[in-house]
Amino acid sequence: MGNIVSTIRRLGLNGLHDKMKTLRGSTPQQAPRRGSRASMSHVAQTFLRGILVAVFVLLPAMLLPGISQDVAQAATLIALISAAVVMAEYAAAYPGLIEFRDAKPYNRLRFGMIVVVVLALTLLQRSIATGESDALTATAIWLAGAFDFSFSPMRLLVLSLPQGLPVQHLLNVMASATLAFIMCLMGVLVFIATMFAGYWPAKGSSFNVWINLPNFDPTKGVDVVQRLERDSQVNVLLGIILPFSLPVLLRLSSLLVQPITFEASLTLVWGVALWAFIPISLIMRGIAMYRVAQLIRAQRRRIAEEEAAVPLPARSAYS
Numbered sequence: 001m002g003n004i005v006s007t008i009r010r011l012g013l014n015g016l017h018d019k020m021k022t023l024r025g026s027t028p029q030q031a032p033r034r035g036s037r038a039s040m041s042h043v044a045q046t047f048l049r050g051i052l053v054a055v056f057v058l059l060p061a062m063l064l065p066g067i068s069q070d071v072a073q074a075a076t077l078i079a080l081i082s083a084a085v086v087m088a089e090y091a092a093a094y095p096g097l098i099e100f101r102d103a104k105p106y107n108r109l110r111f112g113m114i115v116v117v118v119l120a121l122t123l124l125q126r127s128i129a130t131g132e133s134d135a136l137t138a139t140a141i142w143l144a145g146a147f148d149f150s151f152s153p154m155r156l157l158v159l160s161l162p163q164g165l166p167v168q169h170l171l172n173v174m175a176s177a178t179l180a181f182i183m184c185l186m187g188v189l190v191f192i193a194t195m196f197a198g199y200w201p202a203k204g205s206s207f208n209v210w211i212n213l214p215n216f217d218p219t220k221g222v223d224v225v226q227r228l229e230r231d232s233q234v235n236v237l238l239g240i241i242l243p244f245s246l247p248v249l250l251r252l253s254s255l256l257v258q259p260i261t262f263e264a265s266l267t268l269v270w271g272v273a274l275w276a277f278i279p280i281s282l283i284m285r286g287i288a289m290y291r292v293a294q295l296i297r298a299q300r301r302r303i304a305e306e307e308a309a310v311p312l313p314a315r316s317a318y319s
Helices: 002-026 031-061 069-091 105-130 135-146 154-160 165-198 224-252 263-308
Strands: none
Touching: 031 105, 031 263, 105 135, 105 154, 105 165, 105 263, 135 165, 154 165, 154 224, 165 263, 224 263
């Protein structure tokens, strides 16, 4: 009797082991390989992001003519610091400063937009410095003439510059600002198109508010949906006001410090690029936060409908 029981137990354990192997689809020795491949892929992506950021920061200094050695060294130092910050941020398991890091392609669109703007402005300044006339220069000058009207952000930026600058330089600033602003607006339209097409957030994927909005506390204040909608409205409003208010602040700052003239080509590229990118980035952030609020609202409605569809248990006469 004892031999029969031991045989049945051995057969049962062997069958259970075979079933577990079938459900896993792989042997236990393959699990560490998968983990190592995932970690190696994450490390490679982190280094790739850092390298792309470093190349992006060095790009204007490498392409523009007449860059001194001191400026090149400063640009290299800033590129290394920027790359280290990005790599440390994406390598960390917990969120820090960068928002929407797990909700692609939001950050990729923003990074691609600023890269395209900086590259276009760099090529424009390079062609102006070398005296060459190409399609990019002609397009920028045509856009500057089309948007040269009263109270336009580009004209306000030109009017905030000190008096006595050459007319050719003012036309250069006007053309660069118009080109950068139009390209940033096109980036916002691309983001809105991807959002309506269902690419952001991707269909069927979960959205973690804490990871993608590390500086947003969902347990603080009023309802999280109302706070997200309020913050989105504030961001969009700031993005609309900043192109008009930044030239005024630039004009007021010239009373305390040395006025900015944008006569250096590298200063013109980064100054105009940030002037156009920061307001548009705030508008994109506001649109993204409003989209997240709508997702949370839809999830709540879905849960409420599921709970309403479940029949209540029968109540007894004593309940």
